[in-house]
Amino acid sequence: MVALLARGDCLRLSNSSACTAFVPSSIPVRGSVPCLKSQEDELGAISPVDDEYYKHDAGGYYTDDAPRAPEGMSPSLNNVTLCGRIGFIDQPVSLGNGNKALRLSIATSDVSMSVLFNSLKRGRMGAVRTSWHKVVIYGQGNVDYIQSRARVGELALVVGALSYYTPQTPEGMPYRAKIAEIAVRQRWSGHTFILMPRTAQSGDDYANHPIDGVSDSYGNP
Structure with missing residues (x-):
């Protein structure tokens, strides 16, 4: 049977060199999607940190690096x-x-x-x-x-x-x-x-004439 050995802040398997660290964190929750962070439970144990959510050392992180609109301005797209x-x-x-x-x-x-x-x-x-x-x-x-x-x-x-x-x-x-x-x-x-372009030519069923009685006005690009 594999035994677990406690060494400081690490839990190590006796037949493996991998070490899983448990460290505290004070990174806040920001935005509509909560960031995963370390918290101490009622018994004093420390939950693990998910490093993929953090890319810097300061607080106030979003979950990705996508550009955000300035404060007070909603993002928009016309495509x-x-x-x-x-x-x-x-x-x-x-x-x-x-x-x-x-x-x-x-x-x-x-x-x-x-x-x-x-x-x-x-x-x-x-x-x-x-x-x-x-x-x-x-x-x-x-x-x-x-x-x-x-x-x-x-x-x-x-x-x-x-x-x-x-x-x-x-x-x-x-x-x-x-x-x-x-x-x-x-x-x-x-x-x-x-x-x-088409690989095989065939008869065209498309109208090739303008709409009568309507003149289009172009705007500047």
């Missing part, structure tokens, strides 16, 4: 990722600051789990719901890349930010509703547009 097929590519426009912009549409498809489950039981695929998303690309390099390589029906990966604009009628009157779109800005970190 949209789409992966779908290109349905319409508009003509590029020149902005007042010498930059270029171009609009296109991306189609994504999804099937609800209930429809998919019932359809698989019957041996056929369920109805697919297609959603169209407006995407605006900023930057002369990005616009030239799309003009020279993008084709209707090809797969594309889009990472950008959600933005809104108010379209106008041919008479110059603004609509009451705002239109949501994904803006891919050249100077913003993380924004990207990647083409994934």
